[in-house]
Amino acid sequence: MAQLTGNERAKYVQEMFTRIARRYDLMNRLMTGGQDVRWRKRVIELARLDENASLLDLGTGTGDLAREALAEFPQARVVGADFTLEMMRVGRRAGLLDFSAADALRLPFPDASFDAVVSGFLMRNVVDLQKALEEQYRILKHGGRIVILDTTRPKKNILSPFIWLHMHFVIPTLGGLLTGSRDAYRYLPETTEGFVTVEEMASRMEKAGFLKVGFQRLMLGTIAIHWGVKA
Numbered sequence: 001m002a003q004l005t006g007n008e009r010a011k012y013v014q015e016m017f018t019r020i021a022r023r024y025d026l027m028n029r030l031m032t033g034g035q036d037v038r039w040r041k042r043v044i045e046l047a048r049l050d051e052n053a054s055l056l057d058l059g060t061g062t063g064d065l066a067r068e069a070l071a072e073f074p075q076a077r078v079v080g081a082d083f084t085l086e087m088m089r090v091g092r093r094a095g096l097l098d099f100s101a102a103d104a105l106r107l108p109f110p111d112a113s114f115d116a117v118v119s120g121f122l123m124r125n126v127v128d129l130q131k132a133l134e135e136q137y138r139i140l141k142h143g144g145r146i147v148i149l150d151t152t153r154p155k156k157n158i159l160s161p162f163i164w165l166h167m168h169f170v171i172p173t174l175g176g177l178l179t180g181s182r183d184a185y186r187y188l189p190e191t192t193e194g195f196v197t198v199e200e201m202a203s204r205m206e207k208a209g210f211l212k213v214g215f216q217r218l219m220l221g222t223i224a225i226h227w228g229v230k231a
């Protein structure tokens with residue numbers, strides 16, 4: 001996978017999520033020890049929605065973040081968008097949600113149409129990170145918020161060997177057993193290690209125009225949440 005770029009990489013990502021869609025949520029719960037539920041709540045909290053807010057959950061997958069937002073703000077207009085139809089099809093079984101087929105690099109929404117945009121484990125996958133940030137900036141209203149949850153390269157510390165073992169052995173083995181696709185769960189450490197650092201992500205967000213950019217590390221530094229505001 002590491003050698004793929006552009007459309008070829010996007011196609012690989014789509015096929016991979018199509019293959020694992022059915023077991024995706026279960027695998028998330030298992031490999032994070034259920035912690036991802038807490039991180040999603042934090043993402044929605046940082047989006048600072050109100051009753052009538054409009055929210056885009058980009059790279060929504062099966063819609064977990066969108067559903068979390070609706071549980072807290074039932075009146076909000078929440079759209080889940082993704083370019084892998086099978087993920088959204090699986091998500092539809094978990095309850096009705098406004099799903100939209102969309103590529104993060106060419107969003108089918110007008111300028112300034114959402115109060116907030118959130119994403120969970122999307123940004124590591126996009127083939128052009130800067131373009132994805134610029135598109136999210138474009139569709140946000142002035143004062144709108146972006147919140148990004150993703151895995152990140154942890155700093156070296158005493159636990160590094162255990163983290164390495166979890167990422168390179170436990171997750172691919174579990175993923176292989178549960179989804180039949182060990183590949184997909186080798187992709188996770190590979191893309192995490194190849195992804196920008198938390199500091200670099202923050203400066204990319206500023207370059208896209210976001211103000212008040214900040215971030216928080218979680219889970220021994222292997223997960224990060226970034227946020228920012230459209231000027």
Ligand SMILES: C[S@@+](CC[C@H](N)C(=O)[O-])C[C@H]1O[C@@H](n2cnc3c(N)ncnc32)[C@H](O)[C@@H]1O
Pocket residue numbers: 010013014017028058059060061062063064065081082083084087102103104105119120121122125126127
């Ligand atoms: C790891 S899953 C995350 C799903 C969900 N957001 C969550 O928090 O569990 C990544 C999702 O991003 C989607 N994705 C990757 N690249 C995309 C792109 N360029 N445009 C839209 N969706 C994309 C994939 O199809 C997949 O459903």
